[in-house]
Amino acid sequence: MKKILINSLLGTMLLFGSCDKFLKENPTDFVAPSNYYRNEKEVLSALSGVYDVLGKSATYGRYLFFEMDMSDQGFFALSSNTQDIALYNYDIGDTKLLNTWSTLYDGINRANMLLENIDKADMPAATKEVCRGEALFLRAYYYFVLTSNWGSVPLRLQSTKTPSEVDMAPAPLTDIYKQIVSDMETASEKVAAIGTYTHAGRITKSAVWGVLARVNLKMAGAPLKDASRFAEAKRWAGMVIDLGYHRLNADYSQVFKNHAQKVYDVKESIWEVEFSYISGSQYEEGSVGSINGIGTANTAIGYSYGAQKIMKSYYDLFQTGDERRDWNINDYYYENSPSTGKIFYTGSAAAIYYNRCAAKWRREFENSPVKSTNTSIINFPLLRYADVLLMYAEADNAMPGNRSSQADEYINQVRRRGYGKLKPGATNINAADLPAGLDEVEFQQAVQDERSKELGFEGIRRHDLVRWGIFTQTMKGLLAYKSSANASYQYGFRTAENITDRDTVYAIPRDEMTVNKLMKQNPGW
Template sequence: MKKICFMVLSFMTLNLISCKDFLEETPTDFVSIGNFYKTESDIISALAGIYDVLGKTSAYGRYFFLEMDMSDEQNYNNNGTVPTAPDLQYFNYQISDIKLEAVWSNLYTGINRANMLIENVDNADIMEDKKEAYKAEAMFLRAYYYFLLTNHFGNVPLRLQSTKSPNEVDFPPSPYSVIYHQIVQDMEYAADKVPDITAYNHGGRVTKSAVWGILARVNLKMAGAPLRDHSRYAEARKWAKKVIDLGYHELHPDYTQVFKNYAQKQYYTKESIWEVEFAYWSGTQNEEGQVGSANGVRNTDRNMGYSYGLQRPMEVYYKRFEQGDLRRDWTISDYTYSGNQQVPLSGTNITIYYNRYGAKFRREYENNPNKSVNTTIINFPLLRYSDVLLMFAEADNQMNRAPSSEAINAVNIVRRRAFGKFLPGAVNIEEFDIPNNLDALTFQTFIQDERSRELGFEALRRFDLIRWGIYYSTMKDLLNYKSSAHVNYRVIPFIPAENLQLRDTLYAIPSDEMMINKLMVQNPGW
């Protein structure tokens, strides 16, 4: 069960009835539905297929944390080579971009698999409570995939039944309000039916804590752009508080160990509530991702762990950290590699900002006897308890138009860990606590920066900036740093900000979908 997301699936011949495939030919290689979904083993295999979507290259295997999270935290530095081809991360792509199509197709794959399980789980010869739990898990994952789709693409087709015919290709896009209503409905259905987090010794499965925490995230998005339904702040606060009030969750005393755990296959579910699990090369199926190989500290030593070092920080991100914040030099490396030796960065030259790498996921800690050049088994976080604390604080402040003592305390818990106040021998525990007299606007601004410091490079910054309605302005503000940057760093880091247009809070609907689905509507600006 621990590796449910990456089992070699017996049901894979049921696989993905995509609309694109339907246009090419009538599927003939499917296991009959009547012969499947009969046993608990069938259901577990089908459920594994729904989870499998999370680890694909077009999801958290790479795209979501690299190309599709361009923000004021990072730039995509292809080892110093000025890009000549259009691509997502530079905001100069075409609607036929293969990465765009892969993301769209992969998420609808997960949705279709979820629909199939939801429709057929009652046929299985298992206890009713187990049926309910499996169905709830599938409904939550379907909702989560719609959450990702609408965040990236806006109004999308809402398909709540599995595809059964090659003619089912024309679906109109549903409005945000309808999609989010369905997301919330499905997640709330799952909230009381999935197991408690203590039922597992790992973070790869959906649990009550995961559902509650993601519901807080969903409701914060609904309260922000584009819906701006401020009544949702109360809902976000409610769901975040359920996680807090459970009394189980806490921060790991050592910030760095949280990320070492992802590389070492160690689970601390008190903080890491939900994560994408990657597995070893099995000989028949590669279930590794690119966490740490694409976005780690550049290194060509294969024994330590090869990394392309494609993710570099922006100067403004470095400066966002206060002196003494232990998160900075872990999140963005204070060293480079020469062979298998670390070379510390030193000096005050401005190049120190751009010579660093996104470094949360370090291959030197990877517990893999056969380290690949291109892929790793390092897990990726989807929800951490520190995120829940910060969501609670933000929702509480926005709901009450002033931060309560509870909200301030939630932020201070995160900050105390950041400055090492939970480590043995720590003194002056309240040294870096925030003032208790901040007004609502100042507190919100502080939360926005604190989320960046705590959750940087975890595929959340672009999402946050967009829901706050400041993505375009924040990205354009990066250009203020261009003239003062070292001459070697005045081109590549600023390409996304220069190319960014107002339309880029959403990605274009992929050309394949536009050609196949005659009722689909392209996003504005394309």
């Protein structure tokens, strides 16, 4: 917290953001706010600093899709580790815990500084309002991530002015979500329309609408359980769909190849965290495909730790013909360097599950002049159209009255793509559709399964399980599979063994508890 305060007071503007297609400015350090925000260039530079938080290791550079999203899909494959956030066995002084908390509040403070000073800038009014909308949305989004991981947190809506501004009580969740929704709805009127940019790194109306659907589904679920929010979730998801611009990429695997190849298909991948290799020692790379991905020491392919293995229960979730299984979970491994050949699992080897990886992003497709050992330039998706379709279906099913035909159609669109039924030449297009006439409970289970298959390893699953109120029981249920793993992979069940109800949120970091005398620790710590 003290480090954040010092940086804020210095007015540091970090201009090498993760949005490599967004801004390419020279960095300007240690500029006092009173002497900044004078023109469009400086406002855009400050806005890039707000975006920059998305690409840090503590956020979507690594933690939010890896250690902090361990669920029933996979496990932390570093067998020597017995204590880690990813194992739900950690101390409140854990550095990852603090880094994510601090980084998110740093982003909030940067957004607050920009919002407080943007009206001083001499720049076109229309551009100013777009920037204001993006800053409002990002502040709200960072609060959404904070509350999703920690529950009630301090709600800071002004930038920090002095080092003494550290004591602040956590706000009620209802107040925080009211602010999140208000900021995002205001932003939706100000940001640019989808298609304005040639990349997916900047906030657009489609991104705001889709995230508003996600926020409202969270509010409808645990812990708030405000059922009136299902209608709002349906409304915002419907706005994305009714725009008529978005569509599913016919090939599921191509969505993730695009992230590696710097191909922007904003009709499917609406909002992404962008990573890039610049030159020499200057880069803003993440860990997508290098910490997860198909494990290999083959540098010709691109080094990957393969540090997230899969659960047999996740493999079993997929039915025959679902192409997503062998993309989310590798059905081959690589030959040793310098060969770039692949060895496919065949025969009895197909029964081997626990040595397979979370393989959605594969470095063999990475389009970079240099493939680093520990990092990659593969983009990470924050919102995809498939998610929007599934959110609409879930919200519609949960509302009073009969489920609409659109809900069935939208989940079936996702399933058809998963089974290759959107590809040119596909036949028997409806073969993968859900059975007609599912009741509300059956349909909800279908949605839950579909979200796991479609959105696996995208930093969403743990939060889905929490809002559905089934996190603890689902994780404990993994223990029924322990006998299916040989001795080499018994450690993979440590997470399930450690889980308790307190793990629906993380502990408040020790440094925050020490500095902020009004902060309250989460139950169980």
